[in-house]
Amino acid sequence: MTKTFELNAYLGERRKLVDEAIVRALPEAGAGDPGRLKEGMRYAVLQGGKRMRPLVIIAACEAVGGAAEAALPACCALEMVHAYSLVHDDLPAMDNDLERRGQPTVHVAFGHAEAILIGDALLTCAFAALMRGADRVPPANLVAAVRVLAHHAGVDGMVGGQALDLALGQDIRDLAALEQVHALKTGALYAAAGALGALYAGADADTVRSLESWGLKFGVAFQHADDILDDDQKALRAQALARVDQLVGECDAIAAPLGDKAEPLRAISKWVRDRAHDAAAGVKAD
């Protein structure tokens, strides 16, 4: 399997599953939609995006013997959390962004008060979506999934990371401070992705923790690679590249005992490492 594994084909197939599930998990817009909140929820989630977090959930789920389909409720939930965070981060009081992926941001397209409520509705809907797995996943694992998502999305995870980023502003001087922001703002949701994939495969607590750790390391590596690609943090570039290598190595060590089933996980982290190296070498990568 290892030698012939095609990451793009794998991701393309899973992404199709994820996109179909997300469309179904969002409320229907149409009549009876005061403030166009449901329309705005769909706009925020269906406007594109790489679906990286859901794809990590599926790869983690399959790495411990689960089926991709079993993990779809968690995929929808995590993507809604990611989308809500972008809606709120784009608000005038936060980053005041007017465009995202070439389209007006939600507060521009739907109004300021509405954007606050659309974000709130997406975050709330995420927890409902997470529970859609009740027919295939042991209830105790669903309870753990709520805990995992709330922890990593909350004040000790993503929301805390956004606050730290706002508090530090341009005052990030070394890789450790930068990585603290990355770990909370980006890493936390990837840690949730790893854990959720394992939980929706019905895995035990040790396995869940191990994939949670994989997700955190992957998420930080991913964000360092993004910085290198976007030419951010130029002064820290060489250090960041070395750190990507180290983190991806640690990911590989976690995935090693899982054997061939973890090939997609390994391919995803290798893709991040290659992307970082290509970017550092000035090669325009995808």
Next chain:
Amino acid sequence: MTKTFELNAYLGERRKLVDEAIVRALPEAGAGDPGRLKEGMRYAVLQGGKRMRPLVIIAACEAVGGAAEAALPACCALEMVHAYSLVHDDLPAMDNDLERRGQPTVHVAFGHAEAILIGDALLTCAFAALMRGADRVPPANLVAAVRVLAHHAGVDGMVGGQALDLALGQDIRDLAALEQVHALKTGALYAAAGALGALYAGADADTVRSLESWGLKFGVAFQHADDILDDDQKALRAQALARVDQLVGECDAIAAPLGDKAEPLRAISKWVRDRAHDAAAGVKAD
């Protein structure tokens, strides 16, 4: 029991339990609190409030044979949801309120971006708090609890009600339109309170639905009573008072088969009816 039931003593004892549990369920502020989010979460929740929703949870739980203590995780969760909704409703883009209960609102005391994040963190923390019941409550009931809370707090419940209220503005002409706002904006969380109380007592689905219905009717009656008390909606006052009587009668019909255990529920809805009548008669009630 009926003749000697003392509502104030009952509420006072339960309220003490709720207040202690909420203090424990919130994250500790202190060092490592970028943007003072944790401090702000505590400020938003611990700044007072009648804890009516948690008290309804407990009364509903006891009405179907549960212990007050078993329902405390749900009490903390619902109060956090209520608190987050106030933080976001008070924002400049929404109601732009500067004071609440005689104190600066969260965005005034902690900053605008921070208030958005404090609300987000509270909503997220609510779902973690809800899962604290895992040692006493069947996992399937916890899964149902997440669904109930997400449904009533979300776009088809409280958040949708806030959007409807913003969309209608002053354009509320009849009791039916007013009641639609009340049912979503206030009734939904009380419906959740009734259902959560039953779920944390380990009740079956029919009982949960019945107390969910009690909660919705109670919540709408409560909000009509509040309008009468605050002299809002003067033109609709006589109609609103008749509607309170009708809704409380329907609450009593739901509670009747539950016997003496439902005495607190009955006393709470009677209190709302009396309050509405006293207010309509110009008696300054508590």
